[in-house]
Amino acid sequence: MMTITEDCIACNACVDECPQTAIYNAGIDYELNGVVTPPLSEDHPYVVGSLCDDCKSCTEVCPVDAIVEA
């Protein structure tokens, strides 16, 4: 699974790129198996690891290489 580091400049380019919709915007709750969970970051987009299938599409659009293997 991938994770977003503090190098992220919150350009949000990766959010729409994820085919699994595993990347959520900062400060937005995510829902998994019917359970609503508070955001993992208030500062930048974040990856819900259990939804990520490691396709790496997100890494191709990140201008600062802030998406890395968790």
Ligand code: SF4
């Ligand atoms: S690696 Fe693929 S599935 Fe995982 S967060 Fe990035 S775009 Fe989404």
Ligand code: SF4
């Ligand atoms: S593309 Fe990179 S810099 Fe932009 S929001 Fe995603 S992780 Fe952050």
